[in-house]
Amino acid sequence: MSILVNKDTKVIVQGFTGKEGTFHSQQCIDYGTKIVGGVTPGKGGQTHLGRPVFNTVKEAVDATGATVSLIFVPPAFTADAVMEAADAGIDLAVIITEGAPVKDMMYAKMYGTKKGMKTIGPNCPGIITAEECKIGIMPGFIFKKGPVGLISKSGTLTYEASNQVVKEGLGITTAVGIGGDPIIGLSYKQLLPLFEADPETEAIVMIGEIGGTLEIEAAEFIKQNITKPVVAFIAGQTAPKGKRMGHAGAIISGGQGTAQEKMEALRNAGVHVVESPADIGKTVAQVLGK
């Protein structure tokens, strides 16, 4: 078992024939993901990486039965691509693109929600169900199968955490990189119950960072609804106020969104909060008694 995606999930790629789209689609295919086609307006009818190319998402969905779209479309056109996916009946859009305007993503997410489509990202590594299905840009080999669900705002920190978990002799069910932009799709609060319901997931790792209040909301949710052990790390304990730390959302503004207040809220919710990012794997092993 896993959450959201598995070995049978049919995936199309928007921005299929571009440089990034081509490289990462090939990597996903090599991992075993069922990439069933792609969309590049104007290139419909061609074949790329041995898969059909379509002009529109609707055509791709009708022809292939895809339910997930992986999006590499450049920032100025990302929202358009997301809304096209929603309009075509896609269930889940995984948005890799970095640098999409916040206003665009605000509208795109609202429209996606209206059409019943979930989104992940933007500006994220994507989602991977270990040894089954990789929909994103993460290095697949790090994610060995095991009992730990992973939710993270940061890309390389996701790899770091998974690597530590695997080094402890454990592994991952599904890992979701949710991204660190001010507006993102699925977040802790929506993903935690999926892991709670997944019989193979025994523990959950959540990695947060400074800025916003998603981790605080997650803490409240965990307190009420989650029975599986949760291990958390919040990046940016040493970040100064008012300075943006790389991610568009990673800024402490008006004294809000500090690592300390998030760690405190999570601790109060019974979460195992680690202060050092080197202790994530160890702590997971401890709480699972392994």
Next chain:
Amino acid sequence: MNIHEYQAKEIFREYGVPVPRGEVAFSGPEAKEIAQKLGGDLWVVKAQIHAGGRGKAGGVKLARSPEEVEKIAEEMLGMTLVTHQTGPEGKKVEKVYIEEGADIQKEYYLGMVLDRSSEMPVMMASTEGGMEIEEVAAKNPEKIIKVAIDPTIGFQGFHGRKLAFSLGLSKEEIRPFIQFAEALYKVYMDKDANLIEINPLIKTGDGKFLALDAKMGFDDNALFRHPDIHEMRDLSEEDPVEHEAEKYGLSYVNLDGNVGCMVNGAGLAMATMDIIKHEGGEPANFLDVGGGASAQTVAKGFELILQDENVKSIFVNIFGGIVRCDRIANGILQATKEVEVNVPVVVRLDGTNANEAAEILKNANIPNIIPATDLADGAKKAVAAAKGEL
């Protein structure tokens, strides 16, 4: 990206958000000329820097004659203002804004930001205008009224009425206030702003609303469609090293410590700063070299870090995913040939081909390159090296 008050007020005028008349000046005589042109018998000279708290720091002064305007402008230009938002080093004043005096009957606060919980822009108002709004938020949060505006319906009368009645405005004042707020919403949305603050918003003796101050910030990701805003960027307001980093696609923020950090990915970069502190050291910077981490970006990273004379050691912490660690190791060796690195460099490479990378670094046998096995080991060694204990 942030802009100056005078630039924000130009945008406000364009959208019909009422502001007092005024112009920017770069010298004393120019300031005097502007005062004469504006006329009247009261002027305000305001230092133009990207930071709040100017009033308390001596950056906003009243003048009663054009000659006094000139004198104040001359004093202000070139002076370094230290406010609670500039940091102890302060900011140098290079331009002043000359504005007609206003008849202030009451001061309010009006602002707009993106509310990340509701995922909508939110307009905030308070009767505590002219005060530090962060202080108000901390001590009397009930005095800040917030209205989230769903962009699919846009600004409606009820949004405005909710704010106006909460501010205790009279019947006659409600209409001009709502017009003001609606125009402000349009500015925020049209220009892809991520922050607007008017503190104070004033009510004049004749019942008009005027933006006495104006602070605006924009979504960097949207600047490509706003060349006019992009042109307003003032590089003298930015850290030159941070700006240099940006040119190479790197994200750098200078900090106070002595352990330099070079990391791929923003989250891991923050986590690296955290673990340095956890191991008893102080990070000298945040530096995200991005997913690629080529010889060129690593070389540039070394250059940026070493511009800071406090740096006593460097911790290179790279998690190789799609980019293989052996290639990154070669990149680091190449970079140390291009840039003179005179402090110990602790290198932790993990991920794809990590063993090959360790072999490459070992065989290169460069005395000030110290390999580390994992995150904790790397942080410990970097901290020890900075203290001269390695």
